[in-house]
Amino acid sequence: MTLTVSIRHQFSGFNLDITFNAGSGVTALFGRSGAGKSTIAQAISGAFAPMEGHIAVNGEVLFSTDQRVNRPAHRRGIGYVFQQDLLFPHFSVQGNLEYAQRYGRSGTGATNLSVVLDILGIGHLLHRRPAGLSGGERQRVAIARALLSNPSLLVMDEPLSALDDPRKAEILPYIERLRDHSKVPILYISHSVSEIARLADQVVAIDSGRVIKMGSATDVFADPNIVPQLGLQSAGALLTATIEKHEDDGLTKLNSASGPIYLPELDAEIGQTVRVRVLAQDVMLSTVQPENISALNVIQGRVSAIKFGRGPGAIVSIESAGNTILARVTRRSVQALNLEIGSSCFAIIKSVSVAPNQIGRG
Incomplete structure (x- = not known):
């Protein structure tokens, strides 16, 4: 899988000018609050149209100002996991997952339900409602629902930011298993150094709307020049x-x-x-x-x-x-x-x- 992103947009007091490629595995988009991470995620998913640019997944153009292409969000085939789980409260866990299977992207390569249940450890939760789940359990169900929509790319936008430390510790091993066993590439967006260091294969570090460092997680975190962006306590x-x-x-x-x-x-x-x-x-x-x-x-x-x-x-x-x-x-x-x-x-x-x-x- 190859995600190609090259977008530019001028906001009041802030210019976004980003170009990067992402391959298989987990590519982390890292930066401090206000760096432009979520805006990039919204552009990829179709919730935001930049002034200029090009976005493609596996060569399939999703957005291009030159080609006058702007595919609607529901036709982009991208699974999205938000900071909040946004599960349907009137459905059981099983109902939420079946909804994703019913209305997700058609075609081959759909993720098997039993595989998802095993990877994320939610098989015992199928008959429960979201209100009866912990924060970590709800987010695991949200990830499962996004996977079962048969996406070509999974975008996870600060998925753990609403959880306390014990719930983060609970869910991180499941995301590691997802990284290691799922064939769906992941764009993981976070300002948490510890999360990205633990999960990412590749890192795209951004600051003030621009890429400042890109490469393997090992190479990026070993670069002393990026310490100001990480913070001295996190380097x-x-x-x-x-x-x-x-x-x-x-x-x-x-x-x-x-x-x-x-x-x-x-x-x-x-x-x-x-x-x-x-x-x-x-x-x-x-x-x-x-x-x-x-x-x-x-x-x-x-x-x-x-x-x-x-x-x-x-x-x-x-x-x-x-x-x-x-x-x-x-x-x-x-x-x-x-x-x-x-x-x-x-x-x-x-x-x-x-x-x-x-x-x-x-």
Whole structure:
């Protein structure tokens, strides 16, 4: 699947000028509030017509000012999941899902109901009404309803923003399963760094109506130049690792290309690939092999970039066996350690500093 978007629109005090392509899997549209994310989603779905541009899915033109094409929203074949679930309150869960099957896009490739029920874990909810569901359950039903409309693309616009943290933690594993097992490509729109780092294959980062960085999730989050858009508290790189062993003392040992990583016990099977986001503020640096320290994770690498901020801080990028680790330190520390591009150093990461919501399926 290929989604092609190139649109321009002038608002009062804001110009939108966006061009990007999205392939299979999950492509995340990331940016702070007001960056233009939802406007782009509305243009793709047909709820908004930009002044100029071109939108196509698999080569099928949905909107083009040059070709004078503006296909109505109901004929675009796009499934949409909103911030609010918008389920029909007078239908049961089964009724909501049957409605999608009855009035969705015709043609081959329709998603099987039993498969959707299994992926999203809602089979036991079929005879209940939306009013009797939790927020996370309602949103899972909303995702299922969008999938059963047989879309060529699923647009999820801030789908977890209305949920509290426990409900987000409940639903994220199901979206991971959807990503891994569904053939429907997903455009996932959010301002949450932790959600996108956990779910996205590709990231399109936007700011003030323009693309500022595009690439794999690993590459985007490893770029120190994007830290201002992420925010200092959220800056951090992604590591890919495989679960090797659950230790007797409550730790899980992971194997990564950069060496072993120990984290508090993970609820995952041996051999499973996971992605781990290590926040830059939780990384210490040393130019010598540290000894007699409490931190269990010590990764050796070389400095690949140093980005100084306006204040006393700096972001240091460490390359290690194909992985990138970001460290947030002070300008004084950079000078004291005599760090420069190519310097050998050790990144030190406490096991307990990696929160559960920073760990997801690979």
